[in-house]
Amino acid sequence: MNPEEFGSSNKNGVNGFPVNGYGNGVISSSPNVTPIAIISTVAEEVDLDTGDIPLPALPEMEKLPRFSSLGYRLFDANGNAVLTNDEREEMKRLAEEKMGELFDVLRIDRNDPNSRETPNRLAKMWVDEIFRGRYEAPPKCTVFPNRKDVKELVISKGIGVMSVCSHHWQTISGTCAIGYIPGDSVIGLSKLTRIVDWFGRRGQIQEELGEQIADYLTDLLKPKAVIVVIKSRHYCMIARGVNSEEDKALMITTAARGSIAENEAMRGEFLTLIA
Numbered sequence: 001m002n003p004e005e006f007g008s009s010n011k012n013g014v015n016g017f018p019v020n021g022y023g024n025g026v027i028s029s030s031p032n033v034t035p036i037a038i039i040s041t042v043a044e045e046v047d048l049d050t051g052d053i054p055l056p057a058l059p060e061m062e063k064l065p066r067f068s069s070l071g072y073r074l075f076d077a078n079g080n081a082v083l084t085n086d087e088r089e090e091m092k093r094l095a096e097e098k099m100g101e102l103f104d105v106l107r108i109d110r111n112d113p114n115s116r117e118t119p120n121r122l123a124k125m126w127v128d129e130i131f132r133g134r135y136e137a138p139p140k141c142t143v144f145p146n147r148k149d150v151k152e153l154v155i156s157k158g159i160g161v162m163s164v165c166s167h168h169w170q171t172i173s174g175t176c177a178i179g180y181i182p183g184d185s186v187i188g189l190s191k192l193t194r195i196v197d198w199f200g201r202r203g204q205i206q207e208e209l210g211e212q213i214a215d216y217l218t219d220l221l222k223p224k225a226v227i228v229v230i231k232s233r234h235y236c237m238i239a240r241g242v243n244s245e246e247d248k249a250l251m252i253t254t255a256a257r258g259s260i261a262e263n264e265a266m267r268g269e270f271l272t273l274i275a
């Protein structure tokens, strides 16, 4: 993959727009797929001029800019566009400047020794850590043949979830359990952790996070069934708003695909096993 080509495509607004349910413009890590091929696929699927994009229903949202003042295509908080290192460095430099301006607006003296480097720390934190999944390629996920024709639920639970809510940019912290019934393929359990992390490291709402993971696994594994349960605390309910106690600010969401979506017994078995 030539990162230069990839990066410049962002500037032209070709790449970097969510093109499917999991908001990812680059889903193949196959070395046989050149970046040009991926870009042209994205361009065909999402053409701003032909009105192919499902625009938000609210008329006032159609007036929002689709490109930044710097000429980059804007995309959903939980979308993904792979950026080069140079692009990320540039992003951090610009973010540091703006974070500094925010300190001025909030009348925080940046000569205060505790705050002096904070705009720089914040810029790095948002680009390299909290929003990392927006700018990085998906984790490499090798799938293996289901040689023994496993027909039962395969479950991984206790997967860490660390994200921020799109509404307030406050921490969402919890765990995720994933169950699937394999089709022709199985996947290493550590890869599930990486996939959850990749989707979590973006601005999210928990409902969509589970849906994105379920859709991604459906595309990747073609399983007979998949279910994703996320249980998380939302600090926008703890640090602000209703100031809920930590153990009450809990949200549980389920996203199911395939036979488990309809099959009560199978769903019950999964919920018992992850309890």
Ligand SMILES: [Zn+2]
Residues within 6 Å of the ligand: 165, 166, 167, 168, 169, 170, 234, 236, 237
């Ligand atoms: Zn929130």
